Amino acid sequence: KNEVEQSPQNLTAQEGEFITINCSYSVGISALHWLQQHPGGGIVSLFMLSSGKKKHGRLIATINIQEKHSSLHITASHPRDSAVYICAVHNNNDMRFGAGTRLTVKP
Amino acid sequence: DVKVTQSSRYLVKRTGEKVFLECVQDMDHENMFWYRQDPGLGLRLIYFSYDVKMKEKGDIPEGYSVSREKKERFSLILESASTNQTSMYLCASSLLSGTGGYGYTFGSGTRLTVV
Numbered sequence: 001k002n003e004v005e006q007s008p009q010n011l012t013a014q015e016g017e018f019i020t021i022n023c024s025y026s027v028g029i030s031a032l033h034w035l036q037q038h039p040g041g042g043i044v045s046l047f048m049l050s051s052g053k054k055k056h057g058r059l060i061a062t063i064n065i066q067e068k069h070s071s072l073h074i075t076a077s078h079p080r081d082s083a084v085y086i087c088a089v090h091n092n093n094d095m096r097f098g099a100g101t102r103l104t105v106k107p
Numbered sequence: 108d109v110k111v112t113q114s115s116r117y118l119v120k121r122t123g124e125k126v127f128l129e130c131v132q133d134m135d136h137e138n139m140f141w142y143r144q145d146p147g148l149g150l151r152l153i154y155f156s157y158d159v160k161m162k163e164k165g166d167i168p169e170g171y172s173v174s175r176e177k178k179e180r181f182s183l184i185l186e187s188a189s190t191n192q193t194s195m196y197l198c199a200s201s202l203l204s205g206t207g208g209y210g211y212t213f214g215s216g217t218r219l220t221v222v
Contacts, residue, residue, distance in 0.1 A: 040216075041215055042216060043197065045213075088150075098149055
């Protein structure tokens with residue numbers, strides 16, 4: 001069993017829909033990252049959080065340390081949000097990654 | 108703008124060739140990492156380095172070696188490329204451990220095909 005599990009693996013939405021991607025982990029962590037990877041490969045860090053909730057534009061990330069669970073929400077989704085979203089957990093110098101969620105937003 | 112730069116976006120190599128993947132960061136980060144990314148498996152750590160001339164094996168080091176002669180440069184070497192090393196390779200860097208992964212920055216990736 002992977003230490004970091006994401007769901008769903010693939011997600012297709014219509015433009016404007018509210019989107020939720022989930023991440024569960026089984027190890028102790030010091031921080032959790034949400035990453036975005038566009039076609040072509042480059043990875044961008046969206047959030048790093050260790051408690052509570054963070055918001056940046058239409059993106060919201062939450063984490064529940066007790067339940068070892070995090071969610072990434074996208075409000076008013078847009079085709080440019082189409083990408084792979086990766087959850088990663090960090091402990092000291094060790095980073096563990098989920099397999100990613102491929103999001104496609106259709107116009 | 109801070110950057111992690113990988114020398115090639117796409118590479119095609121023949122089986123048995125020695126392959127060098129280069130990564131350079133301009134953030135004065137201590138830690139540098141090489142990952143490979145395969146469908147359904149996510150990113151897996153090959154090697155990392157926390158200082159010049161230091162290296163540590165990750166989860167899947169077999170068939171790979173690394174070199175870090177200067178702080179800003181971390182090279183991944185495939186001694187004898189094989190078709191099962193066809194993958195996307197990503198380099199990353201970060202500040203010292205214990206910082207919760209602050210400043211974790213990825214390169215754009217190198218898509219390597221071994222034929």
